[in-house]
Amino acid sequence: MSNDTDDLDNLIALMAKLPGLGPRSARRAVLHMIKKRGLVLLPLAEAMHRVGTTARECLNCGNIGTKDICDICESPKRATGEICVVEDVADLWAMERSQVFKGRYHVLGGTLSALDAIGPDELRIPKLLDRIKVEDISEVILALGATIDGQTTAHYIADQLPGVKVTSLAQGVPVGGELDYLDDGTITAALNARKAL
Amino acid sequence: MSNDTDDLDNLIALMAKLPGLGPRSARRAVLHMIKKRGLVLLPLAEAMHRVGTTARECLNCGNIGTKDICDICESPKRATGEICVVEDVADLWAMERSQVFKGRYHVLGGTLSALDAIGPDELRIPKLLDRIKVEDISEVILALGATIDGQTTAHYIADQLPGVKVTSLAQGVPVGGELDYLDDGTITAALNARKAL
Incomplete structure (x- = not known):
């Protein structure tokens, strides 16, 4: 393989560094993107470029937005x-x-x-x-x-x-949680914080 | 949340459509990319744009490259x-x-x-x-x-x-495979295609 595939290899290597992706899933994702070039690959490139050039941390709270002070901090x-x-x-x-x-x-x-x-x-x-x-x-x-x-x-x-x-935040049994699957620490915390029905 | 986060939401939605990623892992990946903007997000946007504009299928074999005829088909x-x-x-x-x-x-x-x-x-x-x-x-x-x-x-x-x-291609026991974990079909194929040592 010569420089014909350098761009592809580079894209796969960058994708493989994302959390949750490895070399194999990065290759799968890249092939998927190339097949759906107009629907996925080019819009994704554009979206990343926009976020990469505009996203910043709110100076007040650290939230991510596009302004110095984020919407939440600004909203009365x-x-x-x-x-x-x-x-x-x-x-x-x-x-x-x-x-x-x-x-x-x-x-x-x-x-x-x-x-x-x-x-x-x-x-x-x-x-x-x-x-x-x-x-x-x-x-x-x-x-x-x-x-x-x-x-x-x-x-x-x-x-x-x-x-x-x-x-x-309160500690206790998560909604939908089954006791059998909970660790001892959670059960202890839930029991200690029990409430009258 | 107002239009402050539209670009972010759009990027997350696009990432979540990739094979192997869902909404949660897309959010994780996007936060990771924003934290490593210069090392990950902007290079990735650039790599996607390049591949999106140059990648094409080889007219001869269907491989993906950047030319009408891929390197493999062209190499004597x-x-x-x-x-x-x-x-x-x-x-x-x-x-x-x-x-x-x-x-x-x-x-x-x-x-x-x-x-x-x-x-x-x-x-x-x-x-x-x-x-x-x-x-x-x-x-x-x-x-x-x-x-x-x-x-x-x-x-x-x-x-x-x-x-x-x-x-x-031959069918049989994969290299490193343990018999205990193989399906019946593979064991049958491997036995039928057995070779003298």
């Missing part, structure tokens, strides 16, 4: 006084899909991790403390993962905010 | 008189990776299928018959899948080529 409707702290933009999107939270967000960009040498200054924690001084905040909801690093981060943030109401 | 070294017939470009790539076949290919673009109403004219079978008349062919190797449609297609092609040496 979202000024409920509640800030939901999440690890990542994916978590913000998950919260938005549930449509239950009406306030604003703060994206940390990860969790504290001694192993990976990630301290408060590597995350967006100083900015969170600034926001709580400046904005009119009544409650900080910590929606961090139920992992050791997530809970460490949650406790660290709570310690930095004396006098502020800090809550975290 | 590959004029061994052997044509390897495959279903799809992915199969051609798999054969090329093994580096064991030195001849040329013919990509059918699928298999005969009564259920999907795919007959010989929907595939590149007439072009294969033309090539066998024009090129100096000593052997046609059918490297089609060991499925019902693949084997039907193989027998159909063999019937169209009286007087031409037609072979097919």
Whole structure:
């Protein structure tokens, strides 16, 4: 094979680096895209170029949008006084899909991790403390993962905010979850937090 | 969410249509790409645009390249008189990776299928018959899948080529395969084709 296929090999190599794809699935995806050139490949190239040139992090909360301040931070409707702290933009999107939270967000960009040498200054924690001084905040909801690093981060943030109401998401049986498939930690948490019917 | 995220949603929707990706993995991939904008997102957009504007099917064999006649069909070294017939470009790539076949290919673009109403004219079978008349062919190797449609297609092609040496890939135990995990059909084929050591 000569340079006839260099562009193809390059595209496959780039696709194979995406999370969830490997060399084999990247080849399959590329062949699929070439077969649907007008419907998939060229629109995808265009969409990536647009996002690549316009996407930026909101200077206030870390959400991804196309402006310096994202729509959620800008909307007066979202000024409920509640800030939901999440690890990542994916978590913000998950919260938005549930449509239950009406306030604003703060994206940390990860969790504290001694192993990976990630301290408060590597995350967006100083900015969170600034926001709580400046904005009119009544409650900080910590929606961090139920992992050791997530809970460490949650406790660290709570310690930095004396006098502020800090809550975290409830732990328990997920909707549709069967007890038989749950780990002991979840069952313990669900039992300890049991409610009267 | 307003038009701030339209480009992002569009990119995620397009990515989610690729084989092997769904909505969740598309979101993960897009966030990953945005984080690695200069290393992943923009190079990928550029690579897709290049392939989208230059990739074409070889007029002779159906392989994907950037010219009317692909490198393999053009190379005098590959004029061994052997044509390897495959279903799809992915199969051609798999054969090329093994580096064991030195001849040329013919990509059918699928298999005969009564259920999907795919007959010989929907595939590149007439072009294969033309090539066998024009090129100096000593052997046609059918490297089609060991499925019902693949084997039907193989027998159909063999019937169209009286007087031409037609072979097919051997069936048997895959390298590294354990008998315990093999289906009965493979074990039967391997036993029937057993060889003296």
